[in-house]
Amino acid sequence: MTTLRARAEQYLVMRRALGSKLETQGPHLTSFVRFCEQRGAAHVTADLAIAWATQTGRGSSDEVYQARRLDTVRIFARHLQALDPATEIPPEDVLPRRYRRIPPYLYSPDEVVALMSAADDLRPGIRAATWRTLIGLLAVTGMRSGEACHLGRDDVDLHAGTIEIVDSKFGKSRLLFLHPSTIIELRDYARVRDEQMPEPRAGTFLVNSRGRPLDNHNIQHTFAALVTAAGIQAPPGRRAPRLHDLRHVFAVATMLDWYRDGDNVQARLPVLSTWLGHVDPKSTYWYLQAIPELLALAVGRLERQPDRRAAS
Known part of the structure; x- marks a missing residue:
């Protein structure tokens, strides 16, 4: 008889083979299976x-988190x-899901400089250099911190002036200039x-003090x-x-410049x-609602437009 744990493991393997990373869902499902096992449950x-x-x-x-x-x-x-007809599918409306996106913290240019200066005090020197570069890179490219951590050396072409983000979130790749x-x-x-890491233990562009890739989970503490x-x-x-807010800084600054x-x-x-x-522009449109300065510029643009109805 196939156990619930075995079926969960097969399911996760299948989902990952289809391109899903399951960075959050995988551990959650494993936790749920363990929860069932502790209660002697063979079915969901x-x-x-x-x-x-x-x-x-x-x-x-x-x-929202519970949902x-x-x-x-x-x-x-x-x-x-x-596979198991005894399985019950939880109803969709049993937990409220009033989703609310919390506005990001928007660092000023002086605050970004202050963060990079604070990074200079880290030891050893390679750690300071890596953190200074990571903060600056996120601020001027808007890439995700995980994408920066996983950048391979071949992904960064300093002759062409490009960075290739390969197989990132949603399985998408893109080129940054x-x-x-x-x-x-x-x-x-x-x-x-x-100079400091002539034989690093990883082929990533950014490395930690031991020459290994940066851990996107642990770097939040630093x-x-x-x-x-x-x-x-x-x-x-x-x-x-948050570190992720540097991505928002780039997005907002870009739209402010356009306006x-x-x-x-x-x-x-x-x-x-x-x-x-982003998987679609809806995620980007959110900034217009979340950032008061952007919303004010958008409203001002509309108010300056001639009333088409009056002209018709």
Whole structure:
């Protein structure tokens, strides 16, 4: 008899073979299977799924987070029901999912400089150089931190001035073009890296103090320390500044420049979506609602347009 754990493992292998990374869903499903095993359950039931989704390891009471956990089980249950008719698929409306995107912290140019200066105090020297380069790279390209961590040396072409993001989120790849000043900084980093790490243990462009790739999960702790060292604080009631917010800084700065230059922002948003690796422009449109300055510029643009109805 095939166990629930074996079927979950087969399911995860199949999903990954089809291109899904399952960085969050994989661990969640494994946790759910362990939850079932501890209760001696051989089949997935709605009650078990709801109990697991709402009893989070960190005691989170966030309803959206719990609903997402339940979604992981629901998708698996749909697959499993064809193999095990006793499987129950949790209903979609059992947990509220009032999704709310929290506005990002938008670092000022001076704050980005302060973060890079704080990175200079890290030891050993290669760690300081890597962090200074990572912060600057995220701020001027808008790539995801995980994408920067996984960049291979061959992905960074400093002669052509391009960076290729290969098989990133949603299985998409894209090409980023670098400003000449960014190329200079990356060349300086590559020189320092090769001097201090002549035989690194990884082929990634950015390396840690042991010559290995940066860990996208662990670097969040170092960045939090740099935020404190730089004297950056979020306004009361707002989420603490994150490394990922540097991506938002790039997106917002790009759109602000377009508005100020009089460009047709709506027509250019798909370009920015492609650059950022968004699956569709809807994710990019969110910035217009989340950032007051962008919204004010958009409204001002509309108010300056002639009333077409009056002209007709």
